[in-house]
Amino acid sequence: MMLTSWVIKIKKALASRYLFDNWYSLLIKYELTRIGFNVKLRARIGDCTLELDSEVFARFVSKFSHRFLIRSVKCIDGSVAVRNKAKSKYMLIYG
Numbered sequence: 001m002m003l004t005s006w007v008i009k010i011k012k013a014l015a016s017r018y019l020f021d022n023w024y025s026l027l028i029k030y031e032l033t034r035i036g037f038n039v040k041l042r043a044r045i046g047d048c049t050l051e052l053d054s055e056v057f058a059r060f061v062s063k064f065s066h067r068f069l070i071r072s073v074k075c076i077d078g079s080v081a082v083r084n085k086a087k088s089k090y091m092l093i094y095g
Contacts, residue, residue, distance in 0.1 A: 016061045019073050020045060030057055048075030 016023040021044040029039045033054040041052045052060075064070040071083045074090065081090035 012061050015064050019060055019064055019070075026057065030054055045073055045075040045080065048078060050075065050078070050080060 013027055016027060020026055022042075026041055026043055029041050032039045033041070041054060041057050043050050043052050043057070060070065060073065064073075073083075074081050076090065083090045
């Protein structure tokens with residue numbers, strides 16, 4: 001049972017590599033915020049750099065890894081745009 005939850009957590013964590021260019025450093029910083037450190041999460045998507053709350057980062061990764069509800073993320077005029085599974089257009093959702 002415990003092994004299964006770790007496998008799911010690792011799968012979700014590795015899904016972030018498809019969303020953000022600096023996914024590895026984001027994962028480390030995210031874990032630091034979870035244990036109480038005050039660390040800013042700055043995500044790089046293409047040419048943009050955005051500051052994300054840890055909860056927003058967790059939602060992005062969770063939605064992407066769970067049946068690929070998010071297909072792709074890109075930066076448009078300094079805002080995060082998401083293309084989900086149902087629609088072919090990008091929707092601005094953060095920024």
